[in-house]
Amino acid sequence: MSDVHFNKKEGSKLKLFTPGPVYVPERILKELAKPNDTHRSTPYSEMHQLAIEGLKKLLYTKNDCLIFTSSATGIMEACMRNLIKQDEKALVLSVGAFGNRWYDTALTNGKDVRKEEVEWGKAITPEFAEKALSKEKYSVVCLQSNETSTGVYNPIDEVVPIIKDSGALVCIDATSSMAGVKLEVDKLGIDVCLASVQKCFALPPGLAVCSISEDAIQKSGEVKNRGIYLDFLTLKKKNEVHQTPNTPPIPQIRALVAQLDYILNSEGLEKRFQRHKQLGMRTRMWARDANLEMFPEKGYESDTVSTIKNSFNIDYSKMVNQMLLKxxxxxxxxxxxxxxxxxxxxxxxxxxxxxxxxxxVLTDIISELRLKNLGR
Ligand SMILES: Cc1ncc(COP(=O)(O)O)c(C=O)c1O
Structure with a gap:
């Protein structure tokens, strides 16, 4: 088994159908192995600029985009440190474990934060958002587009404009949807739209990216104690000369540039989004045919991660292990x-x-486990 999991010589041979990190194509692994210049060199700056231009196209935005040497949680923490003043309140609209992470990130950074949550499996509807926003004045509102724990996709196209009308800045954690689902940052007015790259980008972990609005940058200038490493203003300033403030993972940025080029110019954005829609629909069709119930409320199912109930009381740990053997x-x-x-x-x-x-393969394994449950 350990040979399959982590083969020292050849790497993992497993086919990953995981909520991340996901399968990384061979062409990207080759990019990672290429030699690089330093992060203060012209070749690096050219590469950095290409990454930012590609991200802007991916997110349909004229806003600046930033690259972080962290995973997505780093940018979630940056939002808390940069966007909320001591006398202000933030609101988290939570639909699952990663919504709760927004909340914990605010709390542990000493920010005044409220959480409004729905039962897991449900989504934030416009009505829910309106009611939550009517309770107090919030300066920042944070939510997920895709909640990876419950497999719910929030209707952000309807909810974000409502939040913007309240005057708050909006931060969207798009970790498990960016580069798989269309996110129109400027059309919606999203202030920070963030993701790590080990999910829909199909890159190895180690990097996170976001778009950032002028309003968010201006707000950072008014907030004290932003720290050094996650300071939006420092990152923005260095971005203007196509660099990062500290040493970035240069091979990862090379890979990001190659993957953005592939997404934008080989596969094409619309085709990529359509493929993810089909993958989501096909998985839901399979679940229905197997008499398995989806966890999310109908109409809010994710096209990137399907969360499926245990309709037959199967030992899912066993099922996952049997899939590993295959x-x-x-x-x-x-x-x-x-x-x-x-x-x-x-x-x-x-x-x-x-x-x-x-x-x-999964259908066969589920059938076997169901038979065993029935004592056959
Ligand atoms: C929606 C969402 N937000 C945040 C995170 C945390 O991401 P990271 O591990 O890149 O910090 C994850 C990870 O699975 C996620 O799915």
């Missing part, structure tokens, strides 16, 4: 949803054919 990694439920749900990640470079092959 060369596939899928995800058990997240946190308190472990064994109550399992998750199939269908993001990044996964094709419909890849998905069909995996689902065939």
């Amino acid at each position: 060369g596939y990694r899928i995800g058990n439920g997240y946190g308190t949803l472990k064994n109550k749900t399992f998750r199939i990640g269908h993001m990044g470079e996964i094709t419909l054919k890849n998905l069909e092959e995996m689902l065939e």
